[in-house]
Amino acid sequence: MPELPEVETTLRGIEPFLTGHTIREIVVRNASLRWAVPPEVHLAAGRRVESCWRRAKYMLVEMAPLRTGRHSQAGGLLIHLGMSGSLRICDAGDAPRKHDHIDIVLENNRCVRFNDPRRFGVFSWWHRPFSDHKLLKNLGPEPLSADFCGRHLWNASRGRKGAVKNFIMDGKIVVGVGNIYASEALFMAGIHPSRQAGRISAVRYQALACAIRDVLSRAIRRGGTTLRDFQDTDGNPGYFAQELLVYERAGLPCFQCQAPVSRKVIGQRSSYFCPRCQR
DNA sequence: AGACAGACCTGTGAGC
DNA sequence: TGCTCACAGGTCTGTC
Numbered sequence: 449m450p451e452l453p454e455v456e457t458t459l460r461g462i463e464p465f466l467t468g469h470t471i472r473e474i475v476v477r478n479a480s481l482r483w484a485v486p487p488e489v490h491l492a493a494g495r496r497v498e499s500c501w502r503r504a505k506y507m508l509v510e511m512a513p514l515r516t517g518r519h520s521q522a523g524g525l526l527i528h529l530g531m532s533g534s535l536r537i538c539d540a541g542d543a544p545r546k547h548d549h550i551d552i553v554l555e556n557n558r559c560v561r562f563n564d565p566r567r568f569g570v571f572s573w574w575h576r577p578f579s580d581h582k583l584l585k586n587l588g589p590e591p592l593s594a595d596f597c598g599r600h601l602w603n604a605s606r607g608r609k610g611a612v613k614n615f616i617m618d619g620k621i622v623v624g625v626g627n628i629y630a631s632e633a634l635f636m637a638g639i640h641p642s643r644q645a646g647r648i649s650a651v652r653y654q655a656l657a658c659a660i661r662d663v664l665s666r667a668i669r670r671g672g673t674t675l676r677d678f679q680d681t682d683g684n685p686g687y688f689a690q691e692l693l694v695y696e697r698a699g700l701p702c703f704q705c706q707a708p709v710s711r712k713v714i715g716q717r718s719s720y721f722c723p724r725c726q727r
Numbered sequence: 728a729g730a731c732a733g734a735c736c737t738g739t740g741a742g743c
Numbered sequence: 744t745g746c747t748c749a750c751a752g753g754t755c756t757g758t759c
Contacts, residue, residue, distance in 0.1 A: 482754085567735080619753095619754075626752060678752075718750080
């Protein structure tokens with residue numbers, strides 16, 4: 449479900465409820481997510497949240513250091529929404545719904561509740577420095593940061609024979625480009641999703657980098673994309689679905705040339721493109 | 728190194 | 744109504 453704009457929307461929703469507040473306890477109703485929820489998550493109990501931020505699609509909730517200064521406990525919660533996860537704000541006493549696996553309960557009785565039907569999500573703990581974490585250390589640049597550009601894509605793609613769509617969805621190359629926005633960005637840049645990554649010019653990668661930036665930042669402004677079930681922390685949908693140009697539009701006319709949009713499975717994922725506009 | 732398939736799960740909608 | 748099948752927004756792991 450969530451790609452980078454949906455994760456960013458979720459983070460902005462929980463941040464004001466968590467930062468500066470003290471966590472009373474972590475309630476784990478079902479620990480079997482993608483990996484078993486480790487006992488370290490309970491290190492959060494009794495501690496104040498110092499800050500919340502995002503790296504790729506991982507949300508990091510950093511705890512204020514303990515007065516004892518025990519370095520081994522410096523760090524915080526690591527949350528990934530997987531394919532179907534969401535967080536919502538509620539009261540600690542509210543009855544849990546189906547698939548409400550974990551609560552972050554605050555001392556003020558508010559609660560950030562993690563729901564994930566498919567349980568592909570992650571709820572874990574990171575130790576300082578966060579960049580040493582196994583899941584975070586091999587990640588490529590953030591697409592909205594200054595070190596992401598067409599030159600970076602061009603350099604990284606030399607000699608690569610796989611499809612460009614798989615290439616831009618590879619988190620070691622650039623993070624946060626999921627299945628929806630990969631199709632959208634390639635359409636905007638006029639590049640066929642099956643084209644070999646190593647056979648695209650620097651100029652075209654420049655256009656692609658701009659398209660990735662553009663589509664992700666517009667989607668964040670709209671609160672993400674709701675196709676089936678994405679909700680922000682208040683239960684509202686995202687409004688970017690109305691602006692999608694090709695995703696889930698197979699058979700409908702291309703907005704640029706009117707030719708029917710095609711669907712093709714690339715890297716085991718549905719891909720949408722205009723066979724006339726994208727080469 | 729990199730390309731690819733398989734794995735993890737539940738829910739939904741289409742077709743019979 | 745109920746069965747089966749295809750498909751769904753992610754990404755790690757193992758094999759070649």
